[in-house]
Amino acid sequence: MTATRETVTNRLPGPLLLVLWFALVSGLIEGLWRLFQVGVQHKVILMPIHVVWMAPLADVLWIGVPALLLLLLHLVFPRIVKTGLIVGVIAVIAFLPLMLLFTSMYKLVALFLAIGLGYQTTRLILGHQEGFSRLVRRSVIPLFLVVAIGGGSIGLIRSMREHQARAALVPAKAGAPNVLLIIWDTVRGQSLSVYGYERPTTPFLEAFAREGTKFDRAMSMAPWTLPSHAAMFTGQRPTDLVIDINHPLIDSFPTLAAALAAHGYVTGGFVANLSFTTREHGLSRDFSHYDDYPVSPGTAIWSSRLGNVIMDQDRVRKTINFWNDLDRKPAAGVNRQFLHWVDRRGNRPFFAFLNYYDSHRPYISVEPYKSKFVRDSSGRFHPRRSHLNFKAASKDEIRWTWDNYDATIAYQDEQVRLLMEELKRRGLLDNTLVIVTSDHGEHFGDHNRLGHMNSLYRTLIQVPLIMRMPGRVPAGTVVTTPVSLRDLPRTILDLSGVGDTAGIPGISMQRFWTGASPDNNDPPEPVFSEVGTRKGSGPYSIITMGYHYINWQGQTRKSQIYDIAADPWELKDLLGQPALEPLMPGFQKLSVIYMGHRALERDGAGKNDDEMVAPGQ
Numbered sequence: 001m002t003a004t005r006e007t008v009t010n011r012l013p014g015p016l017l018l019v020l021w022f023a024l025v026s027g028l029i030e031g032l033w034r035l036f037q038v039g040v041q042h043k044v045i046l047m048p049i050h051v052v053w054m055a056p057l058a059d060v061l062w063i064g065v066p067a068l069l070l071l072l073l074h075l076v077f078p079r080i081v082k083t084g085l086i087v088g089v090i091a092v093i094a095f096l097p098l099m100l101l102f103t104s105m106y107k108l109v110a111l112f113l114a115i116g117l118g119y120q121t122t123r124l125i126l127g128h129q130e131g132f133s134r135l136v137r138r139s140v141i142p143l144f145l146v147v148a149i150g151g152g153s154i155g156l157i158r159s160m161r162e163h164q165a166r167a168a169l170v171p172a173k174a175g176a177p178n179v180l181l182i183i184w185d186t187v188r189g190q191s192l193s194v195y196g197y198e199r200p201t202t203p204f205l206e207a208f209a210r211e212g213t214k215f216d217r218a219m220s221m222a223p224w225t226l227p228s229h230a231a232m233f234t235g236q237r238p239t240d241l242v243i244d245i246n247h248p249l250i251d252s253f254p255t256l257a258a259a260l261a262a263h264g265y266v267t268g269g270f271v272a273n274l275s276f277t278t279r280e281h282g283l284s285r286d287f288s289h290y291d292d293y294p295v296s297p298g299t300a301i302w303s304s305r306l307g308n309v310i311m312d313q314d315r316v317r318k319t320i321n322f323w324n325d326l327d328r329k330p331a332a333g334v335n336r337q338f339l340h341w342v343d344r345r346g347n348r349p350f351f352a353f354l355n356y357y358d359s360h361r362p363y364i365s366v367e368p369y370k371s372k373f374v375r376d377s378s379g380r381f382h383p384r385r386s387h388l389n390f391k392a393a394s395k396d397e398i399r400w401t402w403d404n405y406d407a408t409i410a411y412q413d414e415q416v417r418l419l420m421e422e423l424k425r426r427g428l429l430d431n432t433l434v435i436v437t438s439d440h441g442e443h444f445g446d447h448n449r450l451g452h453m454n455s456l457y458r459t460l461i462q463v464p465l466i467m468r469m470p471g472r473v474p475a476g477t478v479v480t481t482p483v484s485l486r487d488l489p490r491t492i493l494d495l496s497g498v499g500d501t502a503g504i505p506g507i508s509m510q511r512f513w514t515g516a517s518p519d520n521n522d523p524p525e526p527v528f529s530e531v532g533t534r535k536g537s538g539p540y541s542i543i544t545m546g547y548h549y550i551n552w553q554g555q556t557r558k559s560q561i562y563d564i565a566a567d568p569w570e571l572k573d574l575l576g577q578p579a580l581e582p583l584m585p586g587f588q589k590l591s592v593i594y595m596g597h598r599a600l601e602r603d604g605a606g607k608n609d610d611e612m613v614a615p616g617q
Helices: 002-009 015-039 051-076 083-100 107-127 129-167 203-210 225-234 256-261 297-303 305-311 314-320 331-343 369-373 395-425 485-495 578-595
Strands: 178-184 213-215 266-271 289-291 350-356 432-438 465-468 477-479 527-530 540-544 547-551 560-563
Touching: 015 051, 015 083, 015 129, 051 083, 051 129, 051 297, 051 305, 083 107, 083 305, 107 129, 178 225, 178 395, 178 485, 203 395, 203 465, 225 256, 225 485, 256 266, 256 350, 256 485, 266 331, 289 331, 297 305, 305 314, 331 350, 331 395, 369 395, 395 432, 432 485, 465 485, 540 578, 547 578, 560 578
Parallel strands: 178 350, 178 432, 213 477, 266 289, 266 350
Antiparallel strands: 213 465, 432 465, 527 540, 540 547, 547 560
């Protein structure tokens, strides 16, 4: 009886062909479902469009490795590890990612369903081997072609669109400068030596600032990535942009990229934050070229649902001692993509946006910076991909995490230096407006907080801002007046010579060296920041008259006021002091003006250590 069964099972396709067929079928179903979620359901899935071919490729790995091991065991122990078992395991693994697509489903339930479906499929296959074998042999090549054509079409379509966008450009103004906007994701101003930090994290930026203008009190519009970037691209308030974690930037407002493209600029974005700066989030709008997800084996593994689930387990990470994101793009990689694009752009001026992500959680530092900044090398701690809870974290672990953060900043500083050298070597640097800034900062225990998106203290909203361009930006200038990054697009349009033709709001920071607004005076309008969600009723802050006022609207805690000059870490709350009482009506009036139709809730009297629930991206 056994011999008969083995004879029958020999009519099955070879193991490698079987693995390939199941991987193609399972991966294609997964990829097409992802495209349906994006194109029809309009969901933000945090996956590249390449998933349509990356998922089948990754499934070859996930299905092939255990199948190969079982095949080797089958050769050694043919009576124990039979062909039916190999087919069953292949079928179960092929069904598992499809069951895991239902993210609300318990993973153990998904496994049981995959086992059940795999078992029934195996019975069906073993009972109809000749028919199944014909199906596999006739369909494997068409399936492979679908995957290959799908993958090739993505690059071809994007290349054609970029070519069409360039062909449609009007002639640029003679001598128009290039514009390079470098955003260091999650980098607070207080951790940069160019702003007085005691550790030498930014030696290059110190020299760079002496060749340009440094803003000592630049404030982000929001303490997290998407609304902050969107404000820098549109000049709009986060509240007006109506964006949120799962709601991208809409096309209702003109963008900086569109304004510059209308004057003959080629535009390119090169981003490493794959949580909030991808094409899915709308920040690519009006860029003719946009590089987000890298095409790499790591991205393929991470794009497959099974790979995503497996690599998201801390136990797996500990076992292989790997804590970085599989699709992580270091600053050096961002630079390479940008320089490759610059060299192919032709003779037109460019506007390029670069997003460095190295200083974001899990703060993976590299040598030689790790040895210079990380004081504890005992191996007691490891990077945490999820949130580090302040109440549960030890001071030593917070300090170790902070050290790695400093090391990543030093790495990015060096990458900016290398990038400037490459631009200089190409003869582009002195005709390029270079701006280095950040979208928001990070908490490392101050105010009993870790991470970001959970407050509006200056630790989160005060960011670096340095501009350099000989002849248009004065060298050695320091602006101490608080400024908002919301004014950055208006400033770029002024300095590039495009002028006021784009309908983008804001006040150019050029006023600080043209005499229109002398330094050390309050700006023409106060500097506002807000959490920036679609709900439109979260905390907000106002910087004016030398003070920082925080209204914790929607939370059970009191407002706070801090002295901008005397208390940079905001350790002493001045609310209630008699000397500040005359200022309160002004803050309330500004609140009403800024918040508009949003109802102002009365300040509560709850605990001062309440934290907002936030994803911290």
